[in-house]
Amino acid sequence: MFSSLASLQPRQLAAQVLNFALVLSTAFMLWKGLSVFTNSSSPIVVVLSGSMEPAFERGDLLFLWNRGMDTQVGEIVVYNVRGKDIPIVHRVVRRFGGGSAPLQLLTKGDNNAADDTELYARGQDYLERSKDVVGSVVGYVPFVGYVTILLSEYPWLKTAMLGFMALTVVLQRE
Amino acid sequence: MHSSLVRIQNVFGYFTSVAFAVAAAVAVSVLLSSQTPSASLELKNVQVVKGRPHYYSTKREEYAHVKFDLDAGMRLAFPQPPPSKLTHPDLTSLFNWNTKQIFMYITASYPSTSPSIPPSEAVIWDAIIPSDHAPFHPNTYIHPTSKTPPKSKSKSKSKGKPYPEGASAGIVKLSNQKPKYQITDVSGKIAERENATLSLHWNVQPWVGALVWTNTKSYGRWSGLKGGADKFDFPSLKGSETIKKEDLKTETGAEKNRGSPA
Numbered sequence: 001m002f003s004s005l006a007s008l009q010p011r012q013l014a015a016q017v018l019n020f021a022l023v024l025s026t027a028f029m030l031w032k033g034l035s036v037f038t039n040s041s042s043p044i045v046v047v048l049s050g051s052m053e054p055a056f057e058r059g060d061l062l063f064l065w066n067r068g069m070d071t072q073v074g075e076i077v078v079y080n081v082r083g084k085d086i087p088i089v090h091r092v093v094r095r096f097g098g099g100s101a102p103l104q105l106l107t108k109g110d111n112n113a114a115d116d117t118e119l120y121a122r123g124q125d126y127l128e129r130s131k132d133v134v135g136s137v138v139g140y141v142p143f144v145g146y147v148t149i150l151l152s153e154y155p156w157l158k159t160a161m162l163g164f165m166a167l168t169v170v171l172q173r174e
Numbered sequence: 175m176h177s178s179l180v181r182i183q184n185v186f187g188y189f190t191s192v193a194f195a196v197a198a199a200v201a202v203s204v205l206l207s208s209q210t211p212s213a214s215l216e217l218k219n220v221q222v223v224k225g226r227p228h229y230y231s232t233k234r235e236e237y238a239h240v241k242f243d244l245d246a247g248m249r250l251a252f253p254q255p256p257p258s259k260l261t262h263p264d265l266t267s268l269f270n271w272n273t274k275q276i277f278m279y280i281t282a283s284y285p286s287t288s289p290s291i292p293p294s295e296a297v298i299w300d301a302i303i304p305s306d307h308a309p310f311h312p313n314t315y316i317h318p319t320s321k322t323p324p325k326s327k328s329k330s331k332s333k334g335k336p337y338p339e340g341a342s343a344g345i346v347k348l349s350n351q352k353p354k355y356q357i358t359d360v361s362g363k364i365a366e367r368e369n370a371t372l373s374l375h376w377n378v379q380p381w382v383g384a385l386v387w388t389n390t391k392s393y394g395r396w397s398g399l400k401g402g403a404d405k406f407d408f409p410s411l412k413g414s415e416t417i418k419k420e421d422l423k424t425e426t427g428a429e430k431n432r433g434s435p436a
Contacts, residue, residue: 054311
């Protein structure tokens with residue numbers, strides 16, 4: 001393996017590294033472009049918990065849209081609890097406000113017996129559509145996102161995969 | 175090693191391309207299925223009492239408790255069917271090859287106190303109706319049957335169906351149904367509000383593709399929902415002596431099968 005690396009001229013090596021960097025930055029720009037198009041900070045999310053079963057199971061991929069600021073009751077929104085970085089995917093069960101007042105929402109998971117009042121930050125009774133909500137679910141692909149759950153639960157998988165990908169890109173002569 | 179690696183890459187790449195194409199075709203083909211949903215929803219009883227959000231709360235808010243009749247209906251081919259022909263109303267036409275389940279919910283919406291703010295809305299009842307092909311999940315609706323369930327030790331693990339006997343998924347007939355949730359306004363006062371509306375909605379969850387909500391307008395093969403709404407006013411606050419406790423009971427849904435919430 002190292003003999004093949006040593007036989008590469010510096011220019012070829014530099015080209016391979018540039019190629020790799022181009023792939024990474026294209027992926028990154030596609031992601032950011034989708035973020036801008038949907039106006040959401042995280043336009044594609046993976047379902048992490050079973051609180052929306054049987055609609056969404058763990059590992060499902062959800063596509064979000066954040067340009068509909070007049071969220072209706074029954075829509076499924078992804079929101080962050082204030083002060084924490086965990087996105088939660090639940091359904092809107094109540095709404096107040098809108099128009100000249102900020103729109104306030106109450107959410108509940110389909111598979112939870114109680115609504116989300118206990119999950120919100122202390123002293124917070126409702127979500128604010130403009131501040132807390134990351135986006136509203138418009139489309140869904142089952143099971144494809146389970147890879148990310150595996151990657152986060154087994155961190156060594158992440159380094160192994162990145163290493164493998166880097167190796168294949170560098171060793172390929174084209 | 176080099177050639178087998180390339181082969182594996184090719185096979186995997188081809189597999190993902192085909193899977194993606196099939197999923198896209200399934201998701202888009204839903205537009206070709208025809209839907210003719212209709213329903214009849216009628217308010218049976220509404221009362222407003224003072225209550226607390228939970229046992230230890232010091233807030234005393236007004237809660238409205240609504241009972242309703244629901245008949246989920248299908249519009250027949252004739253524009254004006256005589257009443258005797260409306261036999262088995264249902265939302266079955268919403269179930270196509272790409273439907274995993276339908277989340278049906280009934281909301282009560284009432285105008286807000288200020289004209290520049292749109293009406294507030296709250297869900298009072300919901301049910302998850304799975305498609306017949308979906309694998310079983312405990313959090314699905316069990317349609318009440320006319321037979322009263324035996325109270326004692328019959329270990330009937332018979333999973334009730336989400337539709338009445340002899341019907342198919344999408345048919346729902348409820349009479350004097352208790353709600354799952356009671357309505358309260360953020361201001362704490364809901365008595366004597368006028369122009370409230372009870373309406374039926376649904377959310378079709380596909381196997382793959384876009385989620386769809388209620389449509390009252392028609393789009394190509396998808397007819398809008400006919401019926402399924404009822405207007406009412408909230409009555410004045412009732413004293414606690416005149417209310418029967420059992421009138422305020424709510425129904426627990428299938429989520430209770432899960433245990434403590436996560």
